[in-house]
Amino acid sequence: MSAWSALICKSSFGRLTTGAAASALLCAIWLLCETAPLSPALAQSSTQSGPKGAAKPTPACVDCHAGAAHAYATAPMRHAMEVPGDDPALESHPNLTVQQGAYKYTVLTKDGKTSYSVTDGTDTLTLPVRWMFGQQSQTWVLEKDGFFYEGLVSYFAREQALATTPGDGHITPHNITEAMGRKLSPWEVLQCFNCHATNASTGTHVNFDKLRPGLDCERCHIGAVQHQIDAANDNFTTLPKALKKMDSQDTANFCGQCHRTWDTAVRNKWKGIPDVRFQPYRLENSKCFIGNDRRISCLACHDPHQHVNHDQAFYDAKCLACHAPAKSPAAVATAAIKSCPVAKANCASCHMPKTQLPGTHSMFTDHEIRIVRPGEEYPN
Amino acid sequence: MPVAPNSNLIPRRAANSKIPLKSLRTLRAAVLAPLLALTCLHAAAQDAAPQFDDVAARAAAARDAGNLPLAIQLYTQAEQLKPDWPEGLFYLGMLQYSNNDFPESIAAFNHLLQLQPGAPPALALRGLSEFETGAFDDSLRDLDQAVQKGAANQPRNEQIIRYHYAQLLARAGRFQDAILQYWFFATHHIDDSDLRLGLGVAGMRNQTLPKDIPVADRPIYEAAGSAGYVFLSGDSQAADALFTQLFAQNPTTPNLHYFYGVLLFPHAPNLAVDQFQAEVAVAPNSIAAHSILAYSLMIDGRYPQAAAEAQIAINAAPDMEMAKIALGRSLAETGDTTRAADLLTQILKDDPKNLEAHLGMAVVYSRTGNREEAYRERMVCLDLQK
Numbered sequence: 121m122s123a124w125s126a127l128i129c130k131s132s133f134g135r136l137t138t139g140a141a142a143s144a145l146l147c148a149i150w151l152l153c154e155t156a157p158l159s160p161a162l163a164q165s166s167t168q169s170g171p172k173g174a175a176k177p178t179p180a181c182v183d184c185h186a187g188a189a190h191a192y193a194t195a196p197m198r199h200a201m202e203v204p205g206d207d208p209a210l211e212s213h214p215n216l217t218v219q220q221g222a223y224k225y226t227v228l229t230k231d232g233k234t235s236y237s238v239t240d241g242t243d244t245l246t247l248p249v250r251w252m253f254g255q256q257s258q259t260w261v262l263e264k265d266g267f268f269y270e271g272l273v274s275y276f277a278r279e280q281a282l283a284t285t286p287g288d289g290h291i292t293p294h295n296i297t298e299a300m301g302r303k304l305s306p307w308e309v310l311q312c313f314n315c316h317a318t319n320a321s322t323g324t325h326v327n328f329d330k331l332r333p334g335l336d337c338e339r340c341h342i343g344a345v346q347h348q349i350d351a352a353n354d355n356f357t358t359l360p361k362a363l364k365k366m367d368s369q370d371t372a373n374f375c376g377q378c379h380r381t382w383d384t385a386v387r388n389k390w391k392g393i394p395d396v397r398f399q400p401y402r403l404e405n406s407k408c409f410i411g412n413d414r415r416i417s418c419l420a421c422h423d424p425h426q427h428v429n430h431d432q433a434f435y436d437a438k439c440l441a442c443h444a445p446a447k448s449p450a451a452v453a454t455a456a457i458k459s460c461p462v463a464k465a466n467c468a469s470c471h472m473p474k475t476q477l478p479g480t481h482s483m484f485t486d487h488e489i490r491i492v493r494p495g496e497e498y499p500n
Numbered sequence: 501m502p503v504a505p506n507s508n509l510i511p512r513r514a515a516n517s518k519i520p521l522k523s524l525r526t527l528r529a530a531v532l533a534p535l536l537a538l539t540c541l542h543a544a545a546q547d548a549a550p551q552f553d554d555v556a557a558r559a560a561a562a563r564d565a566g567n568l569p570l571a572i573q574l575y576t577q578a579e580q581l582k583p584d585w586p587e588g589l590f591y592l593g594m595l596q597y598s599n600n601d602f603p604e605s606i607a608a609f610n611h612l613l614q615l616q617p618g619a620p621p622a623l624a625l626r627g628l629s630e631f632e633t634g635a636f637d638d639s640l641r642d643l644d645q646a647v648q649k650g651a652a653n654q655p656r657n658e659q660i661i662r663y664h665y666a667q668l669l670a671r672a673g674r675f676q677d678a679i680l681q682y683w684f685f686a687t688h689h690i691d692d693s694d695l696r697l698g699l700g701v702a703g704m705r706n707q708t709l710p711k712d713i714p715v716a717d718r719p720i721y722e723a724a725g726s727a728g729y730v731f732l733s734g735d736s737q738a739a740d741a742l743f744t745q746l747f748a749q750n751p752t753t754p755n756l757h758y759f760y761g762v763l764l765f766p767h768a769p770n771l772a773v774d775q776f777q778a779e780v781a782v783a784p785n786s787i788a789a790h791s792i793l794a795y796s797l798m799i800d801g802r803y804p805q806a807a808a809e810a811q812i813a814i815n816a817a818p819d820m821e822m823a824k825i826a827l828g829r830s831l832a833e834t835g836d837t838t839r840a841a842d843l844l845t846q847i848l849k850d851d852p853k854n855l856e857a858h859l860g861m862a863v864v865y866s867r868t869g870n871r872e873e874a875y876r877e878r879m880v881c882l883d884l885q886k
Contacts, residue, residue, distance in 0.1 A: 306736045307767040324740055324771055369866055373801060383859055386881050405882075407875050411866030500882070 178348040181337045192337075192425040199255040201316040201333040204248075205232030209256050209275060218273055218282035223299040225273045225282055236260060236271055236300070243296045251333070253316050257482065259285050261312060262301050268309045269301030276481040286480040287394075315378035340374075340424070364419055369411030371418045376400035391500050396475045402487035405499070408442065408457070409489075415441045432466045439467040552581040556588065563591060568599045586615050590622065597629050605629040620651035624661055631664050636709075640668040659690065663698070667709055670702035676762060678702035679728070686732030693722065699732075700725025703759035705788070720750060724759055731763045739763075747778075754783040761792070769800040780809075787817045794826035803830040821847065829860040837864045855884050 182189035192198050207229075210216075214229040226237040227249070234249040251261045256277035262269045272293070274285040285302075293299035304312070306324065313320035318336040320326055338344035343360040350358045366374060373381050380390075380398035382405070395401060400418065403409055409416050421438050422428065429435075443459050460467065473492055474483040488499060559574035575592040579585060593608030609626035613619060627642030643665045652658040652665070666681035682699040685691070698710045700721035706713070713721060723746055731739035743760045750756060761775030776793035783789055791813040797806035810827035813820050828843030841864045847857040858881045865874035 305734070305767075310768065323774070324736065324768070367867075369863065377801075382878070386855070386859065386885055389885050391885075404878065408871070409866070410869060410871045410874060411863065412869045 178352045181344065181348070184351070188425045189337075191423075195425055195427060196255065197335045197424055199334050200253070201313075202252040202255060202258070203250065203333050204229075204234045204252075206333075207234070207252055207255075207258075209258060209277065210234055210252070213275070213280060216275060216282050220273060220284065220299075221293075223293065223296075227273075227275065227282060236262060238272075238296060238300045240296060240299070245296045245300050247300065251313075251316075253312065261304070261309070264297065264300070268304045269297075270304055270308075270312075271301045272299060278481050283481065284479065286477070289479050366417070366419075367412050368409070368414055368417035368420075371414075372400040372404055372409075372411075375418045375424075393475060393477060393498050395500070396477055396484045396486050396498075399485075399487040403489070406487070406489040432469045435468045436465055439471075440464070443467075552578060555581060556585075559588070559591070563595065568595055571595050572599060572601070584615055586612055589615070593622070593625055593629075597625055600632075602629045602632040606633065606635075618645065618649065620646050620649040623649070624651040624657070628660070628664055631668070636668055636671060639664070640672055643668060658684070663695070666702065667698055670698070671707050671709055673705075673707055675702050675705050679732075679762065682729070683732045686729050687734070689733065691729070696725035696729050697722050698725065699728045700759075703728050703762065704755040705758065706755075720753060724756060728759060728763060731760075736767075752782060754786065755779070757782060758786075758789060758792070761796070765796060765799075769796050772796050773800055773802070787813050787820060787823075790816075791820050791823040791826070794830075795822050798826040798829050803833040806830040807834060821851075825854070825856045825860070829856060829863070832860050832863040832867065835867075837868050840864050853884055855881060858884065 180189075204210075210227070210229040216225075216227040218225050222240050223238050224241075226235075226239075228235050228237070234252075235246050236249050237244060237246040239245075245264075247262045247264060249260045250263065252258045253261060257275060259274035260271040262271055270285060270288070272285055272288050272291065273282045275281070276283050288302055291298070291302060309326055310321050310324070313326050313331060316335075317331040317333050318339040320331040340363065341347075341360040343358065346358050347360055350356070363371075363374065376382070376384065376398075379400050382401045385395060385398050385401035390398070390401075403416070403418070406416075414420060415438070420441075421435055442457050462470070468485065470492060471489050472485050472487060475486045475498065476482075477484050486498075490499065555574055555578045559571055559578055562571035562574055565571075572592065572595050575588050575595065578588045579592060582588070589608050589612040593605045593612060596602070596605035596608060606626055606629045609622045609629065612622045613626065616622065623642045624646035627639045627646055630636070630639035630642060643661065646652070647661065647665060652661045662681045662684055666678045669675070669678035669681065679699065679702055682695060682702065685695050686699075694710065697713070697718060700723070701708065701710050701713060704721060704724055706721070710721075723742075727739050727742035727746060730742055743756070746756055757775045757779035761772040761779065764775060765772035773793065773796045776789060776796055779786065779789040780793055790809050794806045794808075794810035794813060797803075797809060806826050807830035810823045810830060813823035814827060817823070824843050824847055828840045828847065830840075831837070831843070832840035840860060844857045844860045844864065847854050848861070851857070858877055862874050862877035862881060865871075865877055
C-alpha cells in the first residue's frame with residue numbers, strides 16, 4: 121500500500137472522515153413521504169438567465185416531463201430538507217417536549233416558525249430552526265455564533281415524539297450548548313447540505329442564500345437548466361445524461377454519492393449494523409451483484425421519482441428476472457443462477473431482512489441479498 | 501484557535517535534542533519491569549559480587565541526585581563488573597544522551613538491544629541519539645520501529661519522539677506520514693514556531709531538515725506551516741483564509757497548493773482536486789502533482805480526467821505507483837478493462853495487499869460480467885479492511 125493510500129485508509133484523518141461522513145449520513149435516514157404541492161422549481165417556467173442566457177421564457181420540467189415531475193413533487197428525495205412553514209410533521213405537532221437527563225427540550229412551531237429550546241432549569245438556550253433534514257422523522261441543523269450543530273434530539277414519526285438523535289447517544293453534555301447539539305465540522309455541514317439540498321455549496325462554503333431545500337431535478341440531472349433553456353429554442357442537442365441507461369455499477373456509484381458507494385464504505389472501514397443505511401454498499405456485497413447487468417441496478421427496483429413501494433410482492437418480479445423458475449426464458453438465459461427452493465413470492469422478506477438500526481426508531485431493508493440463516497449475525 | 505500555554509511546548513532543549521530527564525521517567529517505568537525481572541534471573545545465576553551491588557546503589561543515588569557525570573561514571577563501572585546488566589545499560593545510555601554524549605549513548609543502547617532486541621524505549625533513545633550524530637537513516641529506522649511498538653504512546657515522551665520522527669519522515673520524502681506526526685501536535689494544541697516550520701517544510705515537500713532551511717527561505721515555510729497548523733487544529737475556515745492569502749502573495753511558489761490539497765483530501769476530495777489542479781498550473785512539470793491530481797480525481801469519481809492526468813504522470817515516470825493505480829482504476833471505470841487489469845495486476849504483483857488495486861480489480865470483473873471473480877475481489881477488499 122502506498123503512503124498515500126495508507127494516509128487515506130489508516131490515518132486518524134481517515135477516522136475523522138469516517139466519523140464525519142457517518143454522522144452526516146444520519147441526517148439522511150428519514151426520507152419519508154407526505155403529500156406536497158409541486159415545487160416551484162418544477163412547476164414554474166423560468167425566465168432566469170441560464171448558463172448562456174435565454175431568449176424567451178424557458179419551459180419548466182413539468183411542461184415536458186409531467187409524469188415524472190408530478191410524481192417527484194411528493195417523493196422523499198424532493199423533501200430531503202424542509203424549511204419552516206413547509207413542514208407538516210411539525211405543523212401537526214406544534215409543541216414537542218422531552219426530558220433527556222438533566223435537560224428538557226422543547227420544539228415549538230407557531231405561525232410557520234419553529235424554535236428549538238433546551239434548558240437545565242437554570243439556563244435556557246433557544247434557537248430558531250431553519251433547516252429540517254427529513255420530512256416526517258427529522259433532525260435539525262442549528263446555528264449558533266457562526267457554528268453549526270446537529271440538534272441532540274430529533275423528531276421520530278413512528279413515536280410522534282422527540283428522542284436522541286441517532287448516533288448521538290454516546291454524548292454526555294457538560295453545558296447547555298453541548299446539550300443543544302453536536303458541533304459539526306465544516307465538512308459535515310457541506311455533506312449534510314449537499315445531499316439534502318440543491319445548489320448547496322461553492323468550494324468550501326455552503327450557499328445559505330442560494331440553496332434550495334430538497335433535491336431539485338438538476339441535482340441529479342446535471343445540465344437540466346441548460347437543457348430547459350435550449351429546449352425553449354428547439355435545441356435538443358444538450359440533453360442531460362440519461363441516467364436510466366447506466367449499468368448497475370454506474371448506478372450504484374451515482375446513487376452512492378449520497379447513499380454511499382461500496383468503495384467509500386470499504387475505504388473508510390465502516391462496519392456493523394449502521395452500514396445498513398448504505399444501500400449501494402450493501403447491494404454490492406451481494407453475491408448476485410454484477411456491474412454490467414441492469415437487472416441488479418438500483419433502478420431495477422426503485423424509481424427515484426416515486427415513493428418507495430413497501431409491498432414486498434412488488435419486488436418479486438425483480439428477483440425472478442434472474443432467479444426464474446426452471447424452463448422459463450429467463451432461466452434459460454441465466455442457467456447458472458439458482459431459483460429459490462422455498463418460495464416464489466415475497467423474496468425480499470427472507471433474502472433482504474429488515475434490520476433495526478440502533479437509535480433510529482426505524483427499520484431498514486438490508487440490501488445485501490443473501491440466504492439468511494437462523495441466528496446468523498449481521499454480515500459485515 | 502486557542503493555543504496551549506508555553507508549559508506544553510516541546511522542551512526548548514529539543515532544539516538541540518536533549519531529552520529532559522523527567523520526560524524519560526515514564527519511558528523508564530515502561531522498561532523497568534521486564535528489565536528487573538531479567539536482572540533477578542541474572543542475579544540468581546551469577547555470583548554477584550558485593551562490590552557490584554555497592555556501585556549500582558551509588559550509581560542510582562547519583563542519578564536520583566541529578567549528578568550526571570558521577571552517575572555515568574558509576575554506571576560505567578557497574579557495567580564493567582557485570583557487562584550484561586540491562587537496567588544499568590539503559591540508565592547509562594539515557595544519562596549519556598542527557599549529557600550530550602551521543603556516540604557513547606548509542607553504544608550503550610546497541611549493547612542493550614543485543615540483550616533485548618526491539619525494546620521500544622531503547623530503540624527510541626538510540627534513534628534520538630543517532631539523530632544528534634547525524635545518522636539520520638539509522639535514526640529513522642529506529643524511530644520507525646519504536647513508534648510502531650508504541651514508544652510514542654507515553655504522553656510525556658511522545659512529543660520529543662514525534663517531533664524528531666516528523667523531521668526524519670520529511671527528510672525521507674514521506675511527507676504525508678510526517679504531516680500525520682505534526683497533526684498530533686495541532687490536535688493537542690501544542691504550538692511552537694519550530695513545529696510550524698517543520699510542518700511547512702513537510703507540507704511543501706522539502707526534504708531538508710528544518711534547521712538547515714536558509715534563514716531567507718524560512719518565512720514561506722513558517723507561513724505555510726502556520727496555515728497548515730490552523731487547519732489541523734480544526735479551524736478550516738481560518739486556514740482557508742490563510743492559504744488564500746498565501747496563494748495571493750506567492751502565486752508561483754510550488755507545493756503550496758499541493759500542501760493545502762493534501763490537507764483537504766481526507767475531508768473533501770473534490771476540493772482537494774481544485775488545489776491539485778492549481779498546483780499543476782503552477783508546476784506543470786511536477787510528476788508528483790500530476791500523479792496526486794490523478795489519484796484525487798479517481799477517488800472523486802472523475803475517471804476520464806483522472807485517466808488523462810495519470811497518463812501524463814506515467815509517461816514521465818512509468819513506475820509511479822499512485823498514477824498507475826489511478827490509471828488502472830479509471831480505465832476500469834471507463835471501459836478499457838483489459839489495460840486496467842494489466843496495470844492493476846502489476847501493482848498487486850509488488851503489493852498484494854494494495855486495497856485500491858483490489859477495488860479496481862473488483863470493478864474490472866464486475867463490468868466484464870465475471871460475477872464470481874468480482875465477488876471474490878470484493879471479499880478480499882473486506883478482508884484487507886480488517
